[in-house]
Amino acid sequence: MPTSSHLRQVAVLGATGSIGTSTLDVIARHPGQMRASVLAAGNNVDALIALCRTHRPDHAVIADPTLFARLREGLAEAGLSIQAHAGHDAIDALAASDHCDTVVAAIVGAAGLSSTLAAARAGKRLLLANKEALVLAGELLTRQAAAAGADIIPIDSEHNAIFQCLRSRDASLEAGVRRIILTASGGPFRGRSRSDLEAVTPAQAVAHPKWSMGPKISVDSATLMNKGLEVIEAHHLFNVPGSRIDVLVHPQSLVHSLVEFIDGSTLAQMGLPDMRTTLAVGLGWPQRIESGVSGLDLLSHGRLDFEAPDLEAFPCLRLAWQAMDAGGSAPAILNAANEVAVSAFLQGRIGFLSIPALVEHTLSTLPHVAADTLDALLAADDQARHITQTAIARLPHA
The missing domain is CATH 3.40.50.720 (NAD(P)-binding Rossmann-like Domain)
Known part of the structure; x- marks a missing residue:
């Protein structure tokens, strides 16, 4: 400091x-x-x-x-x-x-x-x-x-939590880290089956049970794509393969993420959902500094629940893992296709389940290239948007 x-x-x-x-x-x-x-x-x-x-x-x-x-x-x-x-x-x-x-x-x-x-x-x-x-x-x-x-x-809460638990960005096996676990609120449709999601409206998707966010991020939370993007981010930030990254649905959103070590210890970072905490970590590191955020009163919050994500009902999380494993421009393609599909959904042009379908279509249509330059990645982003928009235009109700 x-x-x-x-x-x-x-x-x-x-x-x-x-x-x-x-x-x-x-x-x-x-x-x-x-x-x-x-x-x-x-x-x-x-x-x-x-x-x-x-x-x-x-x-x-x-x-x-x-x-x-x-x-x-x-x-x-x-x-x-x-x-x-x-x-x-x-x-x-x-x-x-x-x-x-x-x-x-x-x-x-x-x-x-x-x-x-x-x-x-x-x-x-x-x-x-x-x-x-x-x-x-x-x-x-x-x-x-x-x-x-x-x-x-x-400084987003999940990755900052991992950073705090590790006290660094070293999540290697040599550092004794077995796996990192990101938590997800589960969004507004947690517990619903795939068939339940057919007729979901934009208004329902934007009505997040915990946070007030912009429409795009709210829909990403509803599809679990936001957690998929965070899996990709964690892969790059902490240099860990997808096989050592897990996701747990935690509706109370008080445990921001966890790290499991090879000795059987698991460290979790908890706190109120206020960006000033993570910013104080970043600005003060390695010291702790005052953020203006109060501590967590666990007695008032009561129980903490955890469950596995439903990849059948929310395939965007699975697609993000696939894009991460493919590497190169695949994550850029995933991100661009998702942005176009979410925009079309918010405009009422496509259904909720068309979002992952369109992302999967674009990921499988556009060849992946090396991620060597920003120009190459932005070109892949542009091509992915075009492919997704063309696919939307061909849909019967678009």
Whole structure:
């Protein structure tokens, strides 16, 4: 942990989103130890200027170049001598620059890929919230991070839990790790059979029993694809084969993940579902720092339940395992096909069970290629979207 003579300089990419907000909340609790030196946002320029007023970074960058003048003028009107930038190239450059030693990668989707890779290549401490960086480009990211000595600390709850249990990202057999176990809430349709899911509506799929999430993530939770993507992420983050990754359905969502060791010990990480805990782990590691999150009152929560996932009713989890085992561009194909299928489902163009069917069709149609470059992966992503859209157009009710 940096001493007062060396402040941790944090670039918060995706500063105006929920993860960015939580990050800034934790940073503000430790003014003598860390500060936000770079704030980046997509197109919410007014919110970015407001954050600059509060947190006084050295640099502010808006991804949309057409908003550069508004950002620069807004900072000047606020009397702030913060340097304004615009465009994704500027975000990439700042993530790799001497203006930060830590990067919180919370830009959603493929838009966050290049800045995440730039931070890894520059050897930063990388607090990773961007799923696509690992699902699309996991092989590329972990290889570049290792070459540059970058520390990747995952800040989604499941992978952060594994990281905490391991006290590292070493899940090797040599380190005594037998398997890692991801937990899943089970989504809104836990316990339903495949035939029960035929007539499920978008409104039902989005109504998650535990969390309020965006429509896309909510549907991924309902199909268990979100857990499939997390299996792929775990494979890359901890360098473990699919045969040593398991999934348990845990509806209370208090145990975030578990690690089983060769001596028979199993360690689990538990806590309230608040991103500030995982962000505090990433910002303070290897020390523990105050996050603003209270402890867990197990007496008030009562029982904890665990059950096996139903791969017949929720085949997306099985498809993710297959894509992970295939490697190369297969996870990128899976992810792209799923995004297109979920969008069509939310628009009422296809049924719920068509989502895994379309993903399986695209995975089997498009040949897998090596995952050597970001361009190759983005090309596979684009082709997969086209194949899936063509298949949807051929469906009788589309």
